[in-house]
Amino acid sequence: MYSHILCGTVLGVEGVDINVEVDVSNGLPMFEMVGYLGSEVKEARERVRTALKNSGFSLPAKRITVNLSPANIHKAGTAFDLAIALAILITIEDIPGDFFKDCIVIGELGLNGEVRPVNGILPMLSSANEKGITKALIPLDNVYEGGVVTGMTVYGATDLANVVRLIRGEDSDIVPFHQDVNTLFNEQKVDGPDFASVAGQAFTKRALEIAAAGFHNILMVGPPGAGKSMLAKCLPSILPPLTLKESIEITKIYSVKGLLKEGQALITTRPFRSPHHTLSSRALTGGGSNPLPGEMSLAHNAVLFLDELPEFSRESLEVMRQPLEDKKVTISRVSASYTFPADFMLVAAMNPCPCGYYPDRKKCRCSDGQIRKYLGRISQPMLDRIDMCVETKAVSYRELRSKAKEEPSEVIRERVINAINIQKERYKNIGICFNSQLEAKQIDEYCPLKNREEEFLMTAVDQYNLSARALHRILKVSRTIADMKEHDRILEDDLAEALMFHNGNLKFWNE
Numbered sequence: 001m002y003s004h005i006l007c008g009t010v011l012g013v014e015g016v017d018i019n020v021e022v023d024v025s026n027g028l029p030m031f032e033m034v035g036y037l038g039s040e041v042k043e044a045r046e047r048v049r050t051a052l053k054n055s056g057f058s059l060p061a062k063r064i065t066v067n068l069s070p071a072n073i074h075k076a077g078t079a080f081d082l083a084i085a086l087a088i089l090i091t092i093e094d095i096p097g098d099f100f101k102d103c104i105v106i107g108e109l110g111l112n113g114e115v116r117p118v119n120g121i122l123p124m125l126s127s128a129n130e131k132g133i134t135k136a137l138i139p140l141d142n143v144y145e146g147g148v149v150t151g152m153t154v155y156g157a158t159d160l161a162n163v164v165r166l167i168r169g170e171d172s173d174i175v176p177f178h179q180d181v182n183t184l185f186n187e188q189k190v191d192g193p194d195f196a197s198v199a200g201q202a203f204t205k206r207a208l209e210i211a212a213a214g215f216h217n218i219l220m221v222g223p224p225g226a227g228k229s230m231l232a233k234c235l236p237s238i239l240p241p242l243t244l245k246e247s248i249e250i251t252k253i254y255s256v257k258g259l260l261k262e263g264q265a266l267i268t269t270r271p272f273r274s275p276h277h278t279l280s281s282r283a284l285t286g287g288g289s290n291p292l293p294g295e296m297s298l299a300h301n302a303v304l305f306l307d308e309l310p311e312f313s314r315e316s317l318e319v320m321r322q323p324l325e326d327k328k329v330t331i332s333r334v335s336a337s338y339t340f341p342a343d344f345m346l347v348a349a350m351n352p353c354p355c356g357y358y359p360d361r362k363k364c365r366c367s368d369g370q371i372r373k374y375l376g377r378i379s380q381p382m383l384d385r386i387d388m389c390v391e392t393k394a395v396s397y398r399e400l401r402s403k404a405k406e407e408p409s410e411v412i413r414e415r416v417i418n419a420i421n422i423q424k425e426r427y428k429n430i431g432i433c434f435n436s437q438l439e440a441k442q443i444d445e446y447c448p449l450k451n452r453e454e455e456f457l458m459t460a461v462d463q464y465n466l467s468a469r470a471l472h473r474i475l476k477v478s479r480t481i482a483d484m485k486e487h488d489r490i491l492e493d494d495l496a497e498a499l500m501f502h503n504g505n506l507k508f509w510n511e
Contacts, residue, residue, distance in 0.1 A: 001025075003090040003097055006104045006133065007068075007083040008124035009075055012338040013252050013293060015120070015127030017104075019069045020080060022087040027063035033084075035068035036335075038076035038290065047078075047109050048085045055113035055160040060092055074335045076290040079118040082107035082137070085160060086167075099167045103135040104128040106142075113160035117141035119258040122251055125149045137163065144265040145255060147179030148248065184266055185244050192236035192272065196408040200399035201227055207390040207501055209412055212238050213419040214480030215434035216473075217324065217346040217385065219309070219503070222392030224356040228349035231392070232305045235347060236272050237409035239303070240417050246301045249341060253293050253300055270302035273344075277311040281319045291331045291338040296323050299344035309350040310377040317382055320346075324385040327437075343437075346386065350378075384469045387436065387477050388501035419483040435479045440472055447475040447490055456492050460499050474498050 004021045031045050045066075052059060066084055068075050083105040090097040106124060108116040121142040128136070129152050138146050140156035147154050154177045157163045166172040195205060204220060208231060211218040220228045242250070250267045254260050260267075275283070275295045286294030296304060306312060323329050327343040353371045357363035366374075383389075424433050426446065432438070438446060449457065461471060477498040478490045487494065 001091045001093070003087050005083045005087045005090070005100050006128065007080050008104055008106055008128060009073070009077065009079060010120035010123055010256050011073070011336060012291070012340055013123055013256050013297070015124035016073060017128060017131065018073070018075065018080070020083040020087050020105075021067040021069060022084070022091045023065045023067075024060065024088070024091045025063050025065075029061040029063065031059070031064045031066075033066045033068070035066075035071050036074050037068065038074060040078050041068070041075045041080060044078065044081050044084060044109075047081050047111065048088070050111045051081070051109040051113045051160055052085055052088070054111060055164070057089065057094060057164075059088070064088065074290075077118060077120075078108035078116075079106045079120070079124070081109035082115055082157065082160070082163070085109060086163070089164065095164055095167045102133050103137060104133050105137045107137070107139045107157060109160065115139045115157040115159055115163070120256045121145045122148060122248070122255045125152060125154075126248075126252070128152075141262070143177040144179065144263050145251070145260060147177050148181055148184075148251070148265055150181060179265060181244070181266070185247060185268055192409075193230065193234045194237055194409045195231075195234045195412060196406045198227055198230055198234060198406060199402065200395040201231060201392065204228075204231055204390050204392045205407075205412075207388055208235055209238065209416060210477065210480055210484065210501075211235075211345070211347070211388055212240075213416045213484055214387075214423070214477065215345050215436045216387035216477055216480065217436070218348070218388040218390065218501075219383075219386045220347075220349045220390055220392045221352055222349075223360070223394050224351060226392045226394050228392050229307055232274075232303075232307070232347050232349060233272070234409065235303055236270055238413040238416050239270050240413075240420050242268060242270060242301065250301055253297050253341070257293055257298065259298070271299060272303045272305060273299040274305040274307065277306070277308050279312075279316065281313065281316045284316050285319055285323070285329050285331070286338075286340050287331055291333065291340075293340045294329070296320065296329055296342040296344060297340040300341045302344060304344045304346050306346070306348045309348040310374055314377065317377075318379065321381060321385060345436075348386070349392075383503050384467055384473070386503070387473045389503040390501055415484060419480065422483045422486070423480075435476045435483070438476055438479075440468075443472055443475055447479045449490060453490060453492050453495055456495055460495070464499075464502060466502075470502065474502060477501060 002023045004019055007018045007020045008015050009018050033045055089095045108118050110116055117139040122145050125136050125146050126149055129149050135153045137155045140158050143154055143156035155174050156177050162172055166174045222228055247266050247268055273295050284295050323342045329340045329342045331338045352358045353366040354374050355366050358371055478494045481494040481497050482490045
């Protein structure tokens with residue numbers, strides 16, 4: 001007898017359909033599994049055998065062969081257990097197979113027959129749904145996540161015996177799970193501290209507002225205690241709300257990584273990732289024998305904050321250069337190539353010297369060589385990929401104790417959203433949302449300059465010895481500033497403000 005059930009796995013952050021085939025035939029009693037299997041999948045043989053026994057089913061004294069196809073895709077994880085067990089029961093005619101037409105089955109089995117949750121449910125169900133699969137049988141703990149997939153009937157399984165009763169049409173407490181995705185998505189809240197709680201720092205706040213409006217990378221440089229970290233933590237409070245598409249993209253990544261909280265269906269606020277400077281380059285990019293997304297992908301459509309930037313290893317910083325351009329991370333293995341999305345907003349903070357107080361020579365005791373070595377940890381190619389640099393100066397006592405009310409994040413956020421809506425309308429036909437996403441070939445079309453602005457920019461290029469990449473980034477920041485002022489085109493004032501945030505204006509950088 002032969003039977004098959006559709007299951008799934010994840011490559012990168014995309015689901016891949018896997019066909020679980022089972023054949024039971026006469027011969028020496030044995031249980032064999034094939035199909036380019038990882039160690040966790042090979043162990044499924046014992047989990048399935050014992051789960052069936054403890055659920056009241058006995059395997060025949062025959063040759064059982066399980067094949068997971070296609071055989072050229074490496075299988076890892078424990079998501080195949082439930083499908084294997086049910087395919088065996090169909091083959092030995094303990095249960096009918098009609099239920100599994102247009103159905104995907106995913107779940108890990110405990111030795112007692114319990115169906116346990118697995119990672120990556122959302123991408124697996126999304127992939128199956130795109131191919132016309134309309135029904136899913138998954139662990140009960142994963143139903144909130146699985147219910148996000150529209151047009152699919154989702155059943156939450158608790159244990160193998162209960163699943164069998166459902167398939168036989170007997171009394172079972174397994175019922176279809178329904179979820180209103182739009183209501184769930186509209187419940188999103190704004191996270192993070194409010195800019196109203198930060199005294200002074202008007203110049204840095206302006207820079208962060210521009211960065212948020214165009215999704216530009218930004219570096220804050222200043223002494224300890226100036227408020228760089230606090231300002232960065234306030235940034236999510238002025239970012240635009242996620243679209244449903246962005247929310248699902250982020251949720252897929254967190255699902256694959258296993259970072260969704262219990263009962264969480266969607267991530268509806270932009271994540272703020274702030275890894276410690278001791279993290280490895282692999283933790284930043286992702287990887288492993290069965291590659292999983294790293295910090296850059298976990299910050300997709302959101303913020304990656306690197307505090308004390310020069311303290312990160314040179315390898316970690318340099319490995320970011322290509323993803324900052326390509327908006328994705330590609331990891332190659334002998335068996336396959338894995339691609340993780342990484343379209344994030346880089347926000348970084350650093351001191352101007354090891355002690356943090358340069359150029360104030362009354363406090364700074366660092367030698368010129370120490371300062372050059374410290375600043376030299378950030379390579380020029382890496383700096384060229386940061387759109388904006390802003391010097392964050394220490395806040396005076398008068399500013400700290402002032403009774404004046406600071407502008408709240410809610411007001412700033414309205415201006416940011418207005419500028420972003422202008423960008424979305426402009427770029428609706430080319431599939432991007434932010435000025436920072438413009439490619440070099442698109443800049444001439446969307447960032448045109450008249451003679452006066454061309455001459456101004458030419459002078460700036462000569463003065464600062466700008467590279468082509470730096471020039472393009474200044475134009476993109478200028479376009480964002482123009483959008484915030486609701487200018488139809490880039491004016492000289494917009495270029496002048498963008499140049500204020502070029503790293504060449506940080507006087508100590510090249511001294």
